[in-house]
Amino acid sequence: MKTNTYENRLLLVLFLCFGFVFFDRLALSFLFPFIAKDLGLNNSHLGMLSSILALMWALSGMTLGHVADKKESKKFILVISVITFTLCSALSGMVTTFISLLIFRAFMGVAEGPVLPISQSLLAAASTPKRRGLNMGLVNACAPGLIGTVLAPPVLIWIATEYGWRSAFYATVIPGLLISVLIMLLVKNQHTHESMATSHQPHLGGMENIKALIKKRNILLCILISCFYISWFITLITFTPTFLMQGRGFTPEVMGEIMGSLGFAWMIWGFVIPAASDHFGRKPMMILFTLIATACPMVILYADADVMFPMVFLTYTGLGCFTLFMATIPAETVSPSQVATALGLIMGIGELFGGFVTPIVAGFLADIYGLEIAIWIASGGSLIALMLSIFLSETAPVKQRKHSNSEREGLSVSP
Template identity: 60%
Template sequence: MRLSYENKLLGILALSFGFVFFDRLALSFLFPFIATELQLDNAQLGMLASALALTWSLSGVGLGALSDRLQARKPMLLLAVLAFSLFSAASGLVGGFVSLLLFRALMGVAEGPVLPIAQSMLAEASTPARRGFNMGIVNGSAPGLLGAVIGPPLLIALATAYGWRTAFYLSCIPGLLIAWLIWRHVRERAPHVSSATLSVRHGLPARGMLQLLRHRNILLCVLIACSYITWFIILISFTPTFLVQVKGLTPARMGAVMSSLGLAWVVWGALVPAISDHIGRKPAMVVFSLIAACCPLVLLQVNDFSTLLLLVFLSYTGLGCFTLFMATIPAETVSPTVIATALGMIMGVGELVGGFVAPTAAGMAADRYGLPVVMWIAMAAALLPALLSLGLRETAPRRVASAATLCHGDTATR
């Protein structure tokens, strides 16, 4: 049976963004090995994460908007996948902190436009009733599966057997295969899909980023991104080292906990957006953000290994929320012609604050006060989005249509 273009595109874009995070998170999993050879400390780990986040944010904003203006999403996506794969492999060539910092920064430039371009293509090709689910697969489940379930045990096993440099070299192979799939199967525009079906209500046809920020949903999504990316980057960057140095876990057990986080990422990454298709984007954001705030507390307080694995899985719900504030809500809020611009701005500003500033500050705090302090910072960073989400305007097609029907019914009875 031939796959529909919607499903084929979903699979290719899921692989694309999944391997973005496979390459991005490789440094976190390999850092205990790298730090020993290159004599790096926690502050430098934070700086490495910050450098990638800085270039990722600037690239996401600039190239995301450029893809809207040029309507050249396929070639830009193809070049981005090729480039980040090669720069990730080049990380294995480094001789010290400065060269590692350079290659991670270059990788951020290549990775920045992947999400806004991919989600703008998917939003256009998706059936409205399953838009949240599709976007959740690309934004949540795929990076969780490839970057946090498969990544930790595979990279740790390669580093243990052959060295961390070899692990980086081999990381480029999947990206080259994905680039071929994009070249062969992805189309610039989805066939037989009208942009008028993209969202329940369009708004803000203007292209200017400042004009986009006048819409309450877009402004709130930017603020939520700043806080939520802080939660994510701190957890994903410092948890491996925290588990080994503070909890005293072996590298294998640390990898198991990170895989539990990754499995939760896969499950909640698809489940939260799918639930939001039914209950609404706003209530899903509030409830699952509150649960996500519990994850750092679990890492701090739970010592039994089996219990830790279970509770980490149950509380790591935040990556499902990422799809909502970073892709689905904006796509259902603005005109189809500026989706990549809006998504790139939300991701870019969020990465600038949460990915660039926060890791370095957290690393310095960890060196001064101890690694447990980063978990308290992460907890606060998930509580704020729950509060901000209370101000969102609902965009889920089913909920908006239900509200419109109710409103019309009330009007008819008057």
């Protein structure tokens, strides 16, 4: 009972924490139509702003994730990260030039980078096997979906419309500081469920550890999937608000409703897919729902406004898959003492390619050929991720048990 109590408490705190990360990260996309008018920015600027945050997020996630695996006080690093990115988000409301906004977004990326690998390493260690996929999905996808794209668009757009976009950034201070207090009070530095304690090989150190991780097929595949799936996600979430208003001619209110639909889909699929993978396996769920996610950009490009809400909801399934390749599969592939390092590596390299390079390219191409090209790039990213998913090895405990039972039955009937 004690284990379950702490597991639930940890889940709630990390849910709020990572959800608020995306509230801050995505605020720029929702507020950009307002900011662009004041600061004279274009699509290339939007791509660069998204990319610099992703670049620093990637570098920070890889380095600090590895550092966190060596430290006993992961909680301390997490608290400092939350306080820092909250202040950087608020300071974004004080900018007067593109360069100053770029600098604050860069520092914000540094602070946000280690949050996911640290959070998921804590959660993977504390979760019971039958809930591991569900717990990690709730934090990895459901939380940012609910807080970052369901609550954020109407709240931020309302504040920006009534009080100005700068006030929308200032409003992020209070929840960020409250979450940091909750982490200090309720999260333990170490808590490992007995099912994880002896299930993997011991931890290696330094570059030897990183090389050993990359040699594992699942880890290498997850890194490659991350590159292209993050391209799908970041390109869509960055350019869709502006495309809907400028390319499709929708009002800010309609844009907010459609982005809210993305958020509802993110939230629902974010726990449905990982939970389903606990019962049906990680690999088949990756393949099925990545195939569906490839259709989402087509919906944004061509669907009528009156049917876009339900169609976006039905096809925006990719964020549920994020939990699998970015958290659950690698956590079940490596030692518990390697989880933050592996997750930081997968997230970091994926962010470098999909979050840094792709938005810059998409932004420049959008200024030349129109915003539609950015949405097509997103579709291509998920299609490549789909093909890579076919080569993953299954890691779900339920599938592993069935495989072991089949082997034992085979041995028992052999002559």
